[in-house]
Each structure stands twice: as structure tokens, then as C-alpha cells.
Amino acid sequence: MKPWDKVTVRPPDDRMFIVSNPYGYVVNISNPQIQPLIQQFKRNNLIAVNDPFDVEQRADFERYIISLFPSEFAKWHNENQKNFTLDGKTQKWLKILGVC
Numbered sequence: 001m002k003p004w005d006k007v008t009v010r011p012p013d014d015r016m017f018i019v020s021n022p023y024g025y026v027v028n029i030s031n032p033q034i035q036p037l038i039q040q041f042k043r044n045n046l047i048a049v050n051d052p053f054d055v056e057q058r059a060d061f062e063r064y065i066i067s068l069f070p071s072e073f074a075k076w077h078n079e080n081q082k083n084f085t086l087d088g089k090t091q092k093w094l095k096i097l098g099v100c
Contacts, residue, residue: 016069017076019085024093026076027062037065063097073099 018028029038041061042049053061066073077099080086086094 016065016072019080019090020087021090024087024089024091025058025062026073026090026093026097027065034065037068059097063099066097066099 014031015028016031016033017026019026028034038061039049041047041064042051045057045060047053047057077094
């Protein structure tokens with residue numbers, strides 16, 4: 001068996017918001033509900049579909065998602081703040097987004 005014969009397929013992560021992203025991001029772009037919204041956001045903002053977000057675009061996208069799902073975000077934020085699971089990068093990113 002060759003190394004490339006072993007393929008590990010991870011199931012999609014269904015959490016809409018995540019903790020401890022290396023960049024502090026909170027929106028889970030792997031979430032199946034989020035995927036079509038990424039494409040829609042890119043089309044509406046004239047971003048090529050295959051281009052990754054730059055930091056400013058990612059911030060705008062995360063604000064957009066938070067505005068679409070305010071109760072889910074509030075629940076996620078309250079649970080993680082109560083349990084002290086928001087790391088420094090996430091807290092800094094939330095301040096950049098203006099949601100905290």
C-alpha cells in the first residue's frame with residue numbers, strides 16, 4: 001500500500017463558531033451552513049470565489065455571519081466566556097470585530 005492510498009476523511013465540523021483558532025477567528029468556515037454564505041459574500045463583494053480572504057475581508061465576513069446568527073453567537077460567546085476558554089488571540093479578534 002502506498003502512502004497516498006490511506007486517505008483520512010474528516011467529517012464536516014458542524015460547529016458554527018469555534019475556539020482556539022491559530023488566528024483568533026471565530027467563524028467555522030468548514031461548517032456546511034457557512035460554505036454557501038462564503039460564496040454569496042464573495043460574489044456580493046466582488047471577491048474571486050477561489051481567492052482566500054485577506055484579514056479585512058475575513059473580519060467583514062465574520063461580522064456578516066455574526067449579524068445573521070446573533071443568538072447562536074451570543075450563546076457561544078457566553079458559554080466560552082463563562083468557561084474561560086477564549087484565548088488571547090480570540091479575544092483580540094473579537095475586539096477587532098467590535099462584538100465584545
